[in-house]
Amino acid sequence: MATIQDVAKRAQVGVATVSRVLNDSGYVKAETKEKIQRAIKELNYTPNAVARNLYHRKTGIAALLVPEISHPYFAEFIDAAETALYSYGYQCMICNTWREQNYEAHYLELLKQQRVDGIITGVHTLDIDRYRLIDRPIVALDRQLGDNIPCVAVNHEKGGRMAAEALIRSGCRKVLQVTGQSHVSTPSNRRHEIFEQVMHENGIECINYISKWNRFSYTDFRDAALEIAEKYTDIDGFFATDMTAAALIHTLYEKGRRCPQDFSVVAYDGTYVSSLPYPSLTTIVQPVSELASSCVDLLMKLVRGEKPETMNIRLDVEYRQGSSTL
Amino acid sequence: MATIQDVAKRAQVGVATVSRVLNDSGYVKAETKEKIQRAIKELNYTPNAVARNLYHRKTGIAALLVPEISHPYFAEFIDAAETALYSYGYQCMICNTWREQNYEAHYLELLKQQRVDGIITGVHTLDIDRYRLIDRPIVALDRQLGDNIPCVAVNHEKGGRMAAEALIRSGCRKVLQVTGQSHVSTPSNRRHEIFEQVMHENGIECINYISKWNRFSYTDFRDAALEIAEKYTDIDGFFATDMTAAALIHTLYEKGRRCPQDFSVVAYDGTYVSSLPYPSLTTIVQPVSELASSCVDLLMKLVRGEKPETMNIRLDVEYRQGSSTL
DNA sequence: CCGTTATATGGAACCCATGCCATATGAAAA
């Protein structure tokens, strides 16, 4: 590919003058400018951003670490984050960690090498300490990564409470919630603690089913739903994320149990998945787009060297009534 | 951040020697090596990939152009592509074009500047000519971009035929297919031509409904489904992509029409969405992961400067029986 | 003991831009 030297040679000027034209800075005679622009076109020249980035010590790239891109929650998150980054003139790199420490660690190292200007991490497997050594701006989604890394999340306490209350209103007497198997304590796990607490306060038995999958795959959800259907025949209320909730409804339907007549379901997340099953899901909705743009806004602040007003952003959840509860 | 100069100074050696240690090349005394590694650790030094990339004239980055990240088809595609790229030691940049020429053009320019090593494009809005000037390796998903850009797609003719035959087997007498509004002729549009053709061969009336949305949003799909439900009351067979098919089933159900008793539906794509509605969808499945890894394999070949054996890769589609047809 | 080779290290050009500084010209001000 042509370089600025080639352009300078062809236009018979110095590289500095070409640079001035490229960046529209300093004095350049109109005539000279034309000559240079002609040379640029003739050579199909495009400035090398790598060289620019080296000089300016910034890349214009931000990275997103997610456990799984095709999970609807993260797909929507990435979608919104990319759009927000674009509006800041930033490009977006994605890193799929598959919930594995190795991937996460390797990617962090890679991103540090690539000198990305900032990182938004939505993964939870790696130790906090590993993040300390990455001296780039970082924003965490749904995870507390120490004192100097801001955390963006929704109000999961409220979400867990809303879910519990919806099932109680729906008349449930014995409920089950499907929880993740996360080792680290994340804000999002709080919803399960609150959910259980509210149930106990109301004298309702609450079973915690710990999911075993670590891939987003409908067949895994179905398998879990089948196991639940066989093991717990007397549950009349479920709390799970969108996809698992959908799998539960379908699986139990095949066992002859109708939702919402025989049992109720409250889902969590509120991705488009919640409108697909029949009956449609009553869901606690996370404002994914707002989460993403908050992360990006915050990250851009860090990139500019500004101090964020708060290290903990908590957005509100929303209750969306579907047909899976009474 | 520390540079190789800092490391050299601290270890009291030349930068060349440090470089040798970093790249494990040439001769370095064990003692010196240790000294250098100590300095690296003490300074928390990480080599600057931007500088490396500049010298080597390659970035180790590939870019994915997609119309919309959160669309399940593309989310799964990106997911698989990222994984494949990772196995080649490549990082993945994503660009959301929202089906707009401006975004697509702007991103192409940006990617050229950033000197990404390769581009996989899954978007169709921009003129072919614009791709000629991007002298980087490109692979196109589902689109013919001239003679020297390879195209990866599924056998859409077969897909369209299978869909038609499924509806015929299901006893349909008047069918409707929901098509995109694409201006450019893409391999994927072929399925609609074949579908219509097969219907006519069998003396079955076929209506083409051209979708108006250009965002992936369930409410848009529902609106379209509502319009269809009201305008065409005598249709007993539908052909549409997963999400639209789901919306049709739900909307018609609310109008008192049961699937598959009163009408049949064949969906296209075969993302996880097809397992969510009730009844589950009979679908023509595109092997999205294989499409993605084919694109990546092909792109890596181009990056290495090899000539691909074929400029047209066609993968097979699969018929998956659900409960939305008889 | 000397020429040859393996080992060990550093200097400097190179990758491709940017932008400071030096230099040169023409015009306006003094």
Next chain:
DNA sequence: TTTTCATATGGCATGGGTTCCATATAACGG
């Protein structure tokens, strides 16, 4: 006429690595 300033342009250090080449010492065979 001389000083001053706006205009115009080019040279070169800089950013942070890599690698070729030059140089130096130690080990080895003859």
